[in-house]
Amino acid sequence: MIKITFPDNTVREFESGVTGYDIATSISPRLAKEVLSISVNDSLWDITRPINSDASIKLHKWEDEEGKHSFWHSSAHLMAEALQKLYPGIKFGIGPAIENGFYYDVDPGDGVVIAEGDLVKIEEEMRRLAQQKNEYRRREVSKKEALEFFSYDPYKVELLTDLEDGTISFYKQGEFTDLCRGPHLPSTEPIKAVKLLSVAGAYWRGDEKRKQLTRIYGITFPKQKMLDEYLVQLEEAQKRDHRKLGKELDLFTFSQKVGQGLPLWMPNGARLRERLENFLKKVQQKYGYEPVITPHIGQKELYVTSGHYAKYGADSFQPIHTPTEGEEFLLKPMNCPHHCEIYKARPRSYRDLPIRFAEFGTVYRYEQSGELHGLTRVRGFTQDDAHIFCRPDQLKNEFIKVIDIIFYIFKVLDFKDYTAQISLRDPNNAEKYIGSDENWDKAENAIIEACKEKGLNTVIEKGEAAFYGPKLDFMVRDAIGRKWQLGTIQVDYNLPERFELEYIGQDNAAHRPVMIHRAPFGSMERFVAVLIEHTGGKFPLWLTPVQAVVLPISEKFNDYAQKVVEQLNLSDVRAILDERNEKIGKKIRDNELKRIPYLLIVGEKEAQDGLVAVRRQGEGDQGAMTIDEFAQFVNKEVEGQLAV
Numbered sequence: 001m002i003k004i005t006f007p008d009n010t011v012r013e014f015e016s017g018v019t020g021y022d023i024a025t026s027i028s029p030r031l032a033k034e035v036l037s038i039s040v041n042d043s044l045w046d047i048t049r050p051i052n053s054d055a056s057i058k059l060h061k062w063e064d065e066e067g068k069h070s071f072w073h074s075s076a077h078l079m080a081e082a083l084q085k086l087y088p089g090i091k092f093g094i095g096p097a098i099e100n101g102f103y104y105d106v107d108p109g110d111g112v113v114i115a116e117g118d119l120v121k122i123e124e125e126m127r128r129l130a131q132q133k134n135e136y137r138r139r140e141v142s143k144k145e146a147l148e149f150f151s152y153d154p155y156k157v158e159l160l161t162d163l164e165d166g167t168i169s170f171y172k173q174g175e176f177t178d179l180c181r182g183p184h185l186p187s188t189e190p191i192k193a194v195k196l197l198s199v200a201g202a203y204w205r206g207d208e209k210r211k212q213l214t215r216i217y218g219i220t221f222p223k224q225k226m227l228d229e230y231l232v233q234l235e236e237a238q239k240r241d242h243r244k245l246g247k248e249l250d251l252f253t254f255s256q257k258v259g260q261g262l263p264l265w266m267p268n269g270a271r272l273r274e275r276l277e278n279f280l281k282k283v284q285q286k287y288g289y290e291p292v293i294t295p296h297i298g299q300k301e302l303y304v305t306s307g308h309y310a311k312y313g314a315d316s317f318q319p320i321h322t323p324t325e326g327e328e329f330l331l332k333p334m335n336c337p338h339h340c341e342i343y344k345a346r347p348r349s350y351r352d353l354p355i356r357f358a359e360f361g362t363v364y365r366y367e368q369s370g371e372l373h374g375l376t377r378v379r380g381f382t383q384d385d386a387h388i389f390c391r392p393d394q395l396k397n398e399f400i401k402v403i404d405i406i407f408y409i410f411k412v413l414d415f416k417d418y419t420a421q422i423s424l425r426d427p428n429n430a431e432k433y434i435g436s437d438e439n440w441d442k443a444e445n446a447i448i449e450a451c452k453e454k455g456l457n458t459v460i461e462k463g464e465a466a467f468y469g470p471k472l473d474f475m476v477r478d479a480i481g482r483k484w485q486l487g488t489i490q491v492d493y494n495l496p497e498r499f500e501l502e503y504i505g506q507d508n509a510a511h512r513p514v515m516i517h518r519a520p521f522g523s524m525e526r527f528v529a530v531l532i533e534h535t536g537g538k539f540p541l542w543l544t545p546v547q548a549v550v551l552p553i554s555e556k557f558n559d560y561a562q563k564v565v566e567q568l569n570l571s572d573v574r575a576i577l578d579e580r581n582e583k584i585g586k587k588i589r590d591n592e593l594k595r596i597p598y599l600l601i602v603g604e605k606e607a608q609d610g611l612v613a614v615r616r617q618g619e620g621d622q623g624a625m626t627i628d629e630f631a632q633f634v635n636k637e638v639e640g641q642l643a644v
Contacts, residue, residue: 005056020047021186024059034061036190037070037183042462044069046138046183062222072097074136074173074185075126075220076104079196081176082125083216087112092178093155093204093213099483100230101219105202107155107211114214119196122216130191134174136184141168146179155204191220193227197234201370208368236480242532243374249537249594251528251545252375261372261379263525271545271574273524277360279412279543279642280384280520283405289358289386294338296362300328305498306337307434311467312365335361336492336517339387340499343513348503353513354390354398360524361385375529382524388516389501392442395514399450399472399489402518406474406487409520412642413531413540415486417477420456422447424470426463433467439493444470446491468494469517478534486530490517537595538617542638548575548598548630550612551587555579560607564600564627571631575600592617598634 001013004023014023020038024031024047038047039058044066051057060066076095079102083090087108095104108114114122141149143165150156156179160168171180173188185191195218202215221227238244246252251269258264265273281291300319303309312333319328332338339357348355362382371377390398410418424444425433433440447470451458458472465471471490477483492515495501502510521527531539541547548568552561558579568575578587584601591599600612612630614622625633 002051003054004051005054007058014051016052017050019050020045020057020059023057031059035059036061036067036185039066044183046070046136046186048186049138049183069097070183070185071190071222072102072220073180073183074188075191075194075218076102077136077171077173077176077178077180077184078126078129078188078191078220079122079216079218080104080106080178081129081174082122083108083114084176085125085129086122087114091153091155094159095178101197101217103215103217105204105213105215107213114199114216116199119199119216123194123196126191126194129174130188130194132174133187133189135187136171136173138182138184139170139172141170143168146170149177150179158205190222193221193224195219195227195231203368203370206368206371208370233480237482237533240480240533240536241374242376242529245532245537246374246529249532251532259379260369261367261377263375263378263380268545269528272539272543273528275543275545276521276524276527277384280409281358283408284356284358284386287356287401287405288354289356292339292342292357292359294332294335294342294359294361296332296364297329298332298338300330302337302341303330303333306334306340306495307468307498308333308337331364332361333363333365335359335363335383335385336387336495336515337499339385340495340501340515343387343389343501344499348389348513350391350503350505350511353503354388354394356386356388358384358386375525378525381526383519384521384524384527386518388518389496389503389513390516391503391505391511392514395446395491395516396450396453398516399446399491400454402489402516402520403450403454403456403472405518406489406520409487410474410476413534413543415476415478415534418486419475420451420458421464421473421475421485422451422458422460422470423464423466423473424460424462425465429463433465435468435494435497439497440470443491443493447472447489466490466517468492471517476530478530479536482533484530486522486527487520488518488522491515492517538597539595540641541597541634542641544595544597545574546576546594546596547573547634548600549591549594549596550575550577550600550602551584551591552577552579553584553601553603555581557602557604557607561602564602564612567627568631571628571635573631573634588615598630600630 002016003011004014005011020035021032024035035047037060038045040051040055080092080095083106089109091107093105146160146168147157159179169181170177171182171184197217197219200215201212203212204210249268250266252263252265254263319330321328342357360382362380364380367377367379388398425440469490469492471488473485474487475483476486496512496515501513503513505511550561550564552558561577565575565577578591588599597617599615602612606612610626611624612627613624614630616622
């Protein structure tokens with residue numbers, strides 16, 4: 001008999017070789033039908049895989065991310081089987097589950113093209129195969145056998161070269177066999193609804209010098225109703241696409257001459273960004289942050305010291321050479337080394353700490369062209385960066401203060417649904433990280449304790465830490481249910497050691513400070529993108545670049561309309577004039593499409609009495625007001641939005 005520990009710490013005994021399905025059945029037959037995968041000692045397994053020793057387990061259903069992962073990973077194999085049937089000789093790269101669905105990178109062969117128009121027939125074949133209810137069968141194989149089996153497929157052979165003998169497994173369903181760790185569903189039966197979404201190009205293993213494969217994206221569900229709901233959400237997401245709205249609202253643009261992944265901010269976008277920056281600066285001032293400014297480049301040695309060169313420099317950037325022999329500069333990938341040098345510029349006492357440096361610092365990192373995506377994936381971006389240097393006894397309190405800042409930002413911007421992710425080291429891949437085990441343990445424990453004290457709902461992800469320290473990331477769901485990573489806090493004992501940062505303690509001896517990295521927005525570019533899609537371009541009144549547009553009903557009222565604009569701007573209301581010679585109905589429609597919150601219509605009566613006829617975006621007429629009354633009305637609404 002073996003002992004199985006459940007999530008509530010209850011323990012039950014089972015025969016050795018018991019499966020997740022058996023355990024679920026012992027609880028209830030209904031549960032057994034709903035379970036898709038099982039975690040065994042924190043490793044995700046098939047529910048049909050035998051458990052032969054004492055273990056802690058957790059059963060996963062569709063509602064759980066782990067359940068969806070197994071469902072979509074199995075669906076990727078199902079799609080591969082369909083492709084194998086439809087395109088004889090096709091070769092396969094990798095086919096993982098992703099946040100929403102799955103993809104598979106394939107090489108259909110010379111002269112063979114899989115286009116968007118082919119997706120329907122692939123879907124049909126997937127449904128046909130799913131109805132066969134073929135089992136997903138796992139088999140462990142030797143490296144020799146695996147290499148012989150996949151000798152025809154150079155992509156699988158290459159993947160196999162990185163694997164050790166004794167760690168290799170195959171999964172087979174129907175007539176398709178794949179190299180895979182799993183886990184998978186028991187069979188294809190639960191896959192009821194299928195939709196293939198798009199076709200794209202993807203370089204093998206992300207290397208632009210390698211062959212470009214065909215990447216097919218798809219998603220599946222256990223019920224057709226779920227797919228229908230998802231497609232409605234997808235349609236709404238397309239309407240909210242920040243690239244589309246950014247162009248419509250004249251917020252930002254890109255230029256091939258400037259370079260891929262380097263956004264250009266238009267006046268409206270610059271105003272929006274400026275408002276966000278000023279908002280955070282005001283919050284930071286309240287919490288005792290001091291502004292600093294650092295250059296966009298730094299000597300190579302700076303990043304060698306910090307460890308960033310080993311992680312970014314060699315692969316991402318070519319050095320900038322000066323006329324001085326041996327002198328090399330790099331575009332800065334991070335602001336933190338520069339802030340360390342500011343800290344080090346003069347002696348520090350324990351009485352000086354904590355010291356909080358803040359900078360909207362622009363950094364540069366090379367991203368492959370295929371990975372670039374609007375503002376969410378760029379090559380140059382501005383971090384709302386700050387670094388706190390504190391004593392170890394101040395660490396937890398400073399960490400909590402940063403959490404409070406992030407909470408306030410989320411409230412003001414109406415992000416109500418969020419979770420916190422504690423990202424720790426991968427215990428099995430120590431070479432990914434710098435610093436001692438002792439410092440890592442201290443940093444990880446500080447984050448866990450601070451989260452407990454704040455009562456945060458957290459999940460722990462091993463292997464997601466930064467190379468220099470663990471972190472707390474906030475995962476936010478937007479208005480249509482998509483999840484984004486916004487806001488990060490990192491504890492770092494390593495950079496203070498690398499830069500030999502010190503403060504003189506109460507004992508008159510030198511001590512190392514602890515460093516906290518934090519960026520509530522993450523980057524201005526990505527945050528603006530998320531905000532556009534969250535609001536659908538209808539920004540809160542305090543933030544929107546233009547709060548009101550004045551619409552004269554004919555040209556003879558343009559002078560009065562201009563006076564209204566000038567008076568409102570003097571009263572801290574951001575107003576513009578639409579003096580086009582168009583009918584008032586068209587002006588109203590056009591400006592509503594621009595998501596401007598207030599439309600002020602002026603004609604003969606308004607000009608005579610010093611009034612504006614007020615329309616609210618999406619709500620219609622709000623009545624007539626004097627110019628001063630409207631200004632007070634707007635400023636009061638703004639005040640209310642910021643006083644959450």
